[in-house]
Each structure stands twice: as C-alpha cells, then as structure tokens.
Amino acid sequence: MNLKEEILKLKEELDVTLVAHFYQRDEVFELADITGDSLELAKKVMLTDSKFVVFCGVGFMGESVKVMSPEKTVLMPKIACCAMARMIDEGYFEQNLKKINDAGIPNENILPITYINSSAAVKAKVGQMAGMVCTSSNAYKIIEKGLKSGKKIFFVPDRCLGQNFAKSLNLKSAIVGDGTDLKEADIICYNGFCSVHQQFSVEDIEFYRNKYPDILIAVHPECDPSVCDAADFVGSTSQLIAYIKELPIEQKIAVGTEFNMVNRLRQKNTYILSSTKPECPTMNETTLEDVYNTLKSIKDDNILKENEIFVSAETAKWAKVALERMFEV
Template sequence: MNYKEEILKLKNELDVVLVAHFYQRDEVFELADITGDSLELAKKVMESDKEFVVFCGVGFMGESAKILNPQKRILMPRIACCAMARMIDESYFLENLKKMNEAGISNDDILPITYINSSASVKARVGEMGGMVCTSSNAYKIIEKGLKSGKKIFFVPDRCLGQNFAKSLGLKSAVIGDGSNLKEADIICYNGFCSVHQQFNIDDIDFYREKYPGIIVAVHPECDPAVCDKADFVGSTSQLIKFIKELPIDQKVVVGTEFNMVNRLREKNTYILSSTKPECPTMNETTLEHVYNTLKSIKDNKISELTEIKVDEKTRYWAKIALERMFEV
C-alpha cells in the first residue's frame, strides 16, 4: 500500500487537520497541514475549523491541544510519551514540595512554573498554586513575571532549562536532591532532563571548533549549562530555526538539538553536535502507517480509545488557567 497517497486522499475526504511537530520523521512532517513546536501547534489548532485533529507528536502536546480546544476531537496516531514529561507526575510534584517544606520553605512562598513538556495533571497542580506554563522561547518573560510575586520559583521538570535561565538572569538556582541549598536559591529546579539534549557535551564543541575554525555553535537550552555557556547561540526550537536559516550559506554551524529537525534545516555547512545520532525515540514512533490507520478509523467511524486524547474537566480547568496565565504574559 502507498500510505502517502492514501493519507492524501483521506485528508481531502474528511473534516480533519493533520499537525506535526518539528521532530517528527520527514515522511510524516511533509504531509502535515500545520507544523511547529509544541505551543505553536496547540495555538494553531485553535484557528482550525476542522472537527478532527490528527496530532503527530508526543502525549503532552496532544493534551495541550485538547485543553485549549475541548470541542475538538484530538487523535494521536501514537500516544508516545516524552521521557522528560514522564519524569514527573502529581505524586512526584507533591513529594518535591514536601522536600522544600522540610528545607524551611512554605508553599505560600513557592510559585511553580512548569515547562510545557509536562502532563495535563502537572499543569493543573501548577495552575491551582497560582503558577504558569512556559516554553523554551518565553521562559525568560515567564520567570521574570513570576519573580515579581516575591516568591521562590519551583521550576519543573527540566533542571537544565531552569539552571540556564537562572544563570542568564543573574539568579541563584538549586536542584532538589543534589545537596544544594534550596533556601538560598531564587529558582529551585526539579531534577528532570531531556534524554536527547543530554547527549551533547563540551568535548563535542571543542572537536568542531578545532576541525572547523570559525564555526558557529548553536544549542537548545535543554542542554547542560556547561554546553550552553560554551555555545555562541542558545535558543528554542523556533529560535534555532530562525537563527540558522538567516546565516550566510557559507557559514558553518553545528547544532545541538534533535536530528530530524537539524537535518532538514540547510543543505550544506550544517552539522550535528554529537558523534551519535541524537534522535528522539518517542517522537519517531509515529509512522505513515499509524497516520493512515487513524484517518481510516475516522472514515469508518471506528475510532479507538487508544488514540483519542481525553482530559477530565477539573484537570482541564486548572491546566487551562496555567496556560492562559502564560498567554497573558
């Protein structure tokens, strides 16, 4: 079967929009009606008048789209789980609050901020405590807004993102569980990380700078702080794309982020900051066959509960508040 042809036929027949994150496989990405990073996709879905959204990404992205678009039916060909998002759930969130309490910090003095790479239930907990969601592109503004409350920021789940933004703002950070002094920190980070961005290290940077004098090093802020400190440019997925595409074509650049995205940026003078292939395993779970099967299930009115995203109303309510606070900033 030619899945590409069948997908295009079904898209024309059905009241559906196909969306795909930048990290998706090329063959899936190229068939999407809407592409972008996680927040862009959730917001663009709001602008679509289609009843069905077939979302090619990971679970928390589909949940964000459902939270913001409760009237739409959000289907995911594969409800793959982001490894970072899976590192924290409600119980771990509460357990870490308790550790801060034990360090002499009361909940009244804590403002939680969650990276969008988190479950709907974690976003809801953050919303209930007066906190906000952030992305890698707007975290500066969100953290600055949060600090005006006079409270300590509890940043979940990515420690690297929290540490990097704290450093850039001239603030003290601490990671729960690593022995650092929580009470002295302005930003207290949950001990989570992105498995893909942990692959990049400063030895890789030294290697490329020695091999290609004048090369530019551009990395994502989910990388280790030592890597970000040594890079020439640090930016979110969208910011990296914009920065690299505006470089002269003869300017060599080495990039520290997910392979699929970097691979389609430029035809020449673009390198991956790793000796191994930094490919997100969960983002790559979605295949054309999965997309076809999901579209076919819509046509046949046989949608599987295993593909449809649902969020209970209480969770959706508080998670939406956390997201809306971000939009206000």
C-alpha cells in the same frame, strides 16, 4: 495507490487537520497541514475549524491541544510519551514540594512554573498554586514575571532549563535532592532532563571548533549549562530555525538539538553536535501507516479509544488556567 497518496486522499475527504511537531520523521512531517513546536501547534489548532485533529507528536502535546480546544476530537496515531514529561507526575510534584517545605520554605512562598513538556495533570497542579506554564522561547519573560511575586520559583521538570535561565538572569539556582541549599536559591529546579539534549557535550563543541575554527555552535537550552555556556547561540526550536535561516550558506554551524529537525534545516555546512545520532525515540514512533490507520478509523466511524486524547474536566480547567497565565504574559 501508495500510503502517502492514500493519506492525502483521506485528508481531502475528511473534516480533519493533520498536525506534526518539528521532531517527527520527514515522511510524516511533510504531509502535515500544520507544523511547529509544541505550544505553536496548540495555538494554531485553536484557529482551525476542523472537527478532528490528528496530532503527530508526544502525549503532553496532544493534551495541550485538547485543553485549549476541548470541542475538537484529538487523535494521536501513537500516544508516545516524552521521557522528560514522564519524569514528573502529580505524586512526584507533591513529594518535591514537601522536600522544599522541609527545607523551611512554605507553599505560600513558592510559585511553581512548569515547562510545557509536562502532563495536563502537572499543569493543573501548577495552575492551582497560582503558577504558570512556560516554553523554552518565553521562559525568560515568564520567570521574570514570576519573580515579581516575591516568591521562590519552583521550576519543573527540566533542571537544565531552570539552571540556564537562572544563569542568564544572574539568579541562584538549586536542584531538589542534590544537596544544594534550597533556601539560598531564587529558582529551585526539579531534577528532570531531556535524554536527547543530554547527549551534547563541551568535548563535542571543542571537536568542531578545532576542526573548523570559524564554525558557530547553536544549542537548545535543554542542554547542560556547561554546553550552553560554550555555545554561540542558545534558543528554542523556533529560535534555532530562525537563527540558522539568517546565516549565509557559507557559514558552518554545528547544532545541538534533535536530529530530524537539524537534518532538514539546510543542505550545506550544517553539522550535528554529537558523535551519536540525537534522535528522539518517542517522537520517531509515529509512522505513515499509523497516520493512515488513524485517518481510516475516522472515515470508518471506528475510532479506537487508545488513539483519542481525554482530559478530565477538572484537570483541563486548571491546566488551562496555567496556560492562559502564560498567554497573558
């Protein structure tokens, strides 16, 4: 019996749901019971009855599942770390707040919003300051809601998302520490980014437009603002999938997001908007063998602590507050 068959057999025997993010390797993705983007997965898991969740993704996603479903045992075959999420922690959050304060903006005039690509600890900090979580698909609504408070938005950790949404709403943005005037900005951005989406450039877009004059360009809002400005469509992972599925198969399209997801979208006329392979290294850490070993550890009642997601009660409480504020909007 091969590894794939062993995994399917264990899934039938155990009280478990196997979950995989869109960016996972094909062989892992195709065995999952639930697939989707990060928030979608946390919401879908809440509706399952399984005691165990085996989550194939990166650490902050597993934490979100645990925060929203604390009664479940959440295991990750590899607790890989999203590079963007790792760019901010509680200490960096506080340091950046102080820089904003030093620019003459007190905390009572600041409303933090964190992209879901952040740790539970950062989400908790945001929750304690009356802030909210957002995703790339709902950030417009969340930021618009936040601005009604009359406060400046402190957007963490992805500067590109903050800048792109500020532009789309005709607002001013600034980045902490780059010399821009924080007092003039409506949205103050933390200086983080996604290493995968930084690979796409305006030159890549020009290359494809010159080669195929009728081609469409679709990119994720984690791309640089110059890339988003030059694209035909900008949307979250789920929005990109929906947009591309609606196109006639004859329509050529170049897509600026993670390789694995783009590669399985459709068979013809779909191109990667990069001369290099934009593959998320941490999302690709999880292997079939890792999945098998995690399922086997459940069967053998020998779960390894390094595979289980734990979030302290206090952190979970405030992170959940920040997430629930998003759900309300």
